[in-house]
Amino acid sequence: MVTRGRIAAPKRLIARIGRGAVFGILSVALLGVGGLQAADKPLLAFAARIAGDDARTRIVIDFDEKPEFSVHYVAAPERVVVDLPATAFGFPDEDLAARGLFNDIRFGAMDETSARLVLTAKRPVQLSLAEVQEGENGEFRLVLDAEMATAEAFQKLVQGQEWEGSAAAADESLAAVDDDAFVVAIDAGHGGIDTGAIGTTTQTPEKSITLSFAKLLAEELGGEAGIDAVLTRDDDVFLSLSERVTLARQAKADLFISLHADTLSQKDIRGATVYTLSDRASDRMAENLAARENLSDQIAGIRLKDEPPEVADILLDLTRRETQAFSVTLAQNVLSSFEGQVGLINNAHRHAGFQVLRAPDIPSVLLELGFLSNADDEKLLLDEAWRKKVSRLLVDAVGRYKNMAVANGG
CATH class of the missing domain: 3.40.630.40 (Zn-dependent exopeptidases)
Incomplete structure (x- = not known):
């Protein structure tokens, strides 16, 4: 602001x-996110891990409460964007060091009410799984399974979504x-x-x-x-x-x-x-x-x-x-x-x-x-x-x- x-x-x-x-100036168009959690009590992402190779890569992030999220695809270069409510990231950056299909991973606040995870890929990708799973101790796990895709398949994902990804006017x-x-x-x-x-x-x-x-x-x-x-x-x-x-x-x-x-x-x-x-x-x-x-x-x-x-x-x-x-x-x-x-x-x-x-x-x-x-x-x-x-x-x-x-x- x-x-x-x-x-x-x-x-x-x-x-x-x-x-x-x-x-409006600070907000990002998060179409499809739905009612994000209130920013006065941000979620806590307290742990994360990543594993995989150049064909398949899994990312898991543990939260103290169930996160609402949305996934979008961005081209040039190929990226997977995951939008979240306001989130405090309490794990070391190296726990999500890029590997496998991804050559860069960023996460952090977008504004007072939202956060974002940006996965920059080495090649066209798609998520075969993106869901929240409840753990045995009351924690919630955001699981993202990425797999390699053809350029044509990735382009269809980009064109088939109603999302601009740029700041609101x-x-x-x-x-x-x-x-x-x-x-x-x-x-x-x-x-x-x-x-x-x-x-x-x-x-x-x-x-x-x-x-x-x-x-x-x-x-x-x-x-x-x-x-x-x-x-x-x-x-x-x-x-x-x-x-x-x-x-x-x-x-x-x-x-x-x-x-x-x-x-x-x-x-x-x-x-x-x-x-x-x-x-x-x-x-x-x-x-x-x-x-x-x-x-x-x-x-x-x-x-x-x-x-x-x-x-x-x-x-x-x-x-x-x-x-x-x-x-x-x-x-x-x-x-x-x-x-x-x-x-x-x-x-x-x-x-x-x-x-x-x-x-x-x-x-x-x-x-x-x-x-x-x-x-x-x-x-x-x-x-x-x-x-x-x-x-x-x-x-x-x-x-x-x-x-x-x-x-x-x-």
């Missing part, structure tokens, strides 16, 4: 957008807002089922680091005269890339800052990086990072609709060019504030095709605060004093940008 204000409580923004719209209607406020949308990268990178030393997930920093930055920005801050999420929930952009536009944001802390195979590389949008990446590292970040929806099992062709509109093209120029200016302001104060990688302003930066009318940057693959960066990312220092430097950068925009009639 978006949180607005200094750091304005969630209730304030809910009043602006409307409670139904907020939950956001409500574009907004109550009147203070047009005098300079609004900064702060986007904590990843969340929910999408953990992002994992710290090499502490195993801290990227989603937790970005959320902690986003809340601190919003508080610091909200304390500045004439600046209002909004968060695209203020909890451990999943948001699709398009939702993040839509929420910023709904908040009438003047700036969009997406926060990340990725990993690299080269563990000696450390420091902050600021990215702006470009169809052509500035370098291979930027290209690879953008490709990984753009997989966020796929990780959560979102089935994306084909994007409509762009409208040949010269005004829209001019808007994008102007927005891009402002994005570069914002990036330069951030790096100017960081210079000599925060460690930067070489060529710290880079660009690539990040989907989350594609709002045509909001200057946007993606800030890699550091790299969780580097032990020294990881230590700083978890240090409250360092985060406070960096957030103040970002406030200074935003303030200079705001003054420039106002002086230019923005």
Whole structure:
């Protein structure tokens, strides 16, 4: 959900957008799920196991109560998506380490009322069994038996279901807002089922680091005269890339800052990086990072609709060019504030095709605060004093940008 204000409580923004719209934005279309259990008491998944080979694989998850669930199939790549009520996963990740028919398994929260298990397959698959069995001691067992399938059979499964798998359309209607406020949308990268990178030393997930920093930055920005801050999420929930952009536009944001802390195979590389949008990446590292970040929806099992062709509109093209120029200016302001104060990688302003930066009318940057693959960066990312220092430097950068925009009639 978006949180607005200094750091304005969630209730304030809910009043602006409307409670139904907020939950509509966060909800995933779970057609066929039926009445999911209430989120005030999540289910507990306390054990899990997986066994099998490249022909058949069985997954078993033990729950304290009987779970309602639904199964869907998603193509490109082939995935099996299992939607659940709000669930606390109390078993180690390695208990569901991918094997057999699957090369990746993710599980986690989608929002306050639902969770999801995403099984990415090595080849077309189908479930020959998907049922809940009651155990001898009152526990309940979700049993999923997967078997290999032909490409034609898998395609029929995908086409034969009434499920989009993408986030519900956001409500574009907004109550009147203070047009005098300079609004900064702060986007904590990843969340929910999408953990992002994992710290090499502490195993801290990227989603937790970005959320902690986003809340601190919003508080610091909200304390500045004439600046209002909004968060695209203020909890451990999943948001699709398009939702993040839509929420910023709904908040009438003047700036969009997406926060990340990725990993690299080269563990000696450390420091902050600021990215702006470009169809052509500035370098291979930027290209690879953008490709990984753009997989966020796929990780959560979102089935994306084909994007409509762009409208040949010269005004829209001019808007994008102007927005891009402002994005570069914002990036330069951030790096100017960081210079000599925060460690930067070489060529710290880079660009690539990040989907989350594609709002045509909001200057946007993606800030890699550091790299969780580097032990020294990881230590700083978890240090409250360092985060406070960096957030103040970002406030200074935003303030200079705001003054420039106002002086230019923005």
